[in-house]
Amino acid sequence: MIAETPKNKPRFRLHPVALLNSDRLRRSLVETYERKGNFKYFIGVVLLILSIASLFYTNDLVDKLEEREEREVRLYGEGLRYIVNSPDDENFTVIMGVIQDAVTFYQIPVIYVDENNFPIHRNINFPKNASLRDKERIIEAQLVKMKSEHIPVPVQIGEGKTGYIYYSNSFLLTQLRYYPFVQLTVMLLIGYLAYLAFSAARKAEQNRVWVGLAKETAHQLGTPLSSLMAWVEYFRSDPNIDSSIADEIEKDVVRLEMITTRFSNIGSVPTLKQESVSTIVTSFITYLQKRVSSKVHFFIHDQLSEGQTALLNKNLFEWVVENICKNAVDAMSGIGEIHVTLQAPPNSKQILIDIQDTGKGMTKANANKIFNPGFSTKKRGWGLGLTLAKRIIEDYHGGKLFVKSSEVGKGTTFRILIPAKIAEEVIPED
Ligand SMILES: Nc1ncnc2c1ncn2[C@@H]1O[C@H](COP(=O)(O)OP(=O)(O)OP(=O)(O)O)[C@@H](O)[C@H]1O
Ligand SMILES: [Mg+2]
CATH class of the missing domain: 3.30.565.10 (Histidine kinase-like ATPase, C-terminal domain)
Incomplete structure (x- = not known):
């Protein structure tokens, strides 16, 4: 290190940070951290409230839609009952159109079963090249599923006999039921990704502050240290001053140099x-x-x-x-x-x-x-x-x-x- 002579000793400049009241600085550090923590919880609570509200709202919609679909199935049942109980020569074209529209519009899968007829179905999807046997098997499987989902709608077909309409929820209703969970997962995922991006950016900024502060401190300490070394040499050269004093001061200067090296190391990528x-x-x-x-x-x-x-x-x-x-x-x-x-x-x-x-x-x-x-x-x-x-x-x-x-x-x-x-x-x- 090049020592400066005490005569041209430069004026000691204190870094502005050192002039700050340490208590105030410390408190502001603590507050920054606490604020950061609170903000994280606040965002978390808002996300949770939004998700719960969305869940309740969608559930309410699902319930209403389910009621409506049940009404449509009953209407379809009424139509069937009318047709079955009417004289053979009546023209059913219009009434058939109306009742089929009821379930077709909402794409509600329905299967009507009675003792005499082959099941009548609507909105059941079959594979393209399905044989008659395949279709029968699919209808049987659908019936089992429908029986577990809804109470069937009875249709009085005369002579004390009853047919039944089995049905499932429409595709739209099924989608809507799962929608809030999908939405919640997406929201949580977006929230998590945003948090990661946010904290990476904050960490990078903190790093820049640390590094800058450390480098500046090392730089500021360098000047008075050179000057102190020069004073040590000056004391040594004076025969009237006890040389042990110079030795003691030198030890402290060496220690200060070590501290400066630490700051300069933390301020750059250390080897x-x-x-x-x-x-x-x-x-x-x-x-x-x-x-x-x-x-x-x-x-x-x-x-x-x-x-x-x-x-x-x-x-x-x-x-x-x-x-x-x-x-x-x-x-x-x-x-x-x-x-x-x-x-x-x-x-x-x-x-x-x-x-x-x-x-x-x-x-x-x-x-x-x-x-x-x-x-x-x-x-x-x-x-x-x-x-x-x-x-x-x-x-x-x-x-x-x-x-x-x-x-x-x-x-x-x-x-x-x-x-x-x-x-x-x-x-x-x-
Ligand atoms: N060995 C320990 N036993 C008990 N408490 C400890 C111990 N080490 C650290 N602490 C607690 O952790 C706190 C933070 O320590 P840290 O070294 O970061 O700061 P500090 O010693 O208070 O101040 P400085 O910045 O001067 O080191 C301390 O104030 C003390 O309460
Ligand atoms: Mg400590």
Whole structure:
């Protein structure tokens, strides 16, 4: 890094976001998330109400149409009765036309049966080349079906004898009965697709904001850091200033540089390298142990075999471990134990990292919200640590981060899953 001399030290410009009241910003983050959730439920309820209303309305139409079809069948029955009971020489052309129209108009399938005659049918569909025997079989099958659907309409044919008209619902009525279910399915499908498209667009927008903010922060930090480095060199060159002061300041500057690198990594597509998970976690926990209260004890249970690697961005991965461990320290008010267990279950292509604390734990309701940006139960918390951690693990490393278990008053365990990468074998040359 090129250090600037303190004399031409540029003026420190603060990013506008840093000037915002943190509480207000956090609240607005939380509100955005809650609003989004409420809107989703609102749309869901509206869809449900519309579907139920449509179901009731169509059912009402179906009932009315069914009544009308029954009336038409009775009219057809009346016509038949008239014809059967009239003298043979009467002209039935007109009356036949009228009564057949009754069922033909609505395409109601009907079969009239009495003791003497071959069944008379209307609106029964037969295959094109059906033989007489085929037709008889179809009519028999239709009769069985019709008997189960409607009470037949009786037709008095004289001498105390009765014929019966069996009938089915018209095709239109059958369609209408199933229509609301088809409509509901289509509506739900459209709703679901719209939701997917909407949330993909929102996620892409959120990503742009994150990336932009991170890049800008890294950029803004770069300038004062160069300047601080120059001050360190200046103190070192002055024999009147204790050199240990310069050493201490340098440590802090190095730490600030690490933070800047993290921001710059999250602001661009980070490069992943094949790394030993044990080495990274162990050395970072050793580093952390020195920086937290001496009453917090770290224990590492490393069950990984040698050479167990994963594709990692060291900087960002350490940030995740740091966020989770710092939360753990906060949760136990400075006294307690943090157990970090590393394992790779047999036949699993993943490496598991469990970070377990003996802190105050959390309720189920809170556990569901901790990954939402802005959710914090701390006085000075931003509620961003876990959001970033999840994003780093899931979006950049293709892994998973979740609360494995938590019990109020006992502690919490976070689990990180990272795809394992088998160490590439080195083939010895002959
Ligand atoms: N180990 C833990 N035990 C109990 N509660 C936890 C633990 N880790 C996280 N939490 C809860 O999750 C909340 C969100 O954590 P997160 O790290 O995202 O934000 P934060 O620590 O409040 O603020 P910051 O942005 O500074 O990290 C915390 O405020 C806390 O209530
Ligand atoms: Mg935190």
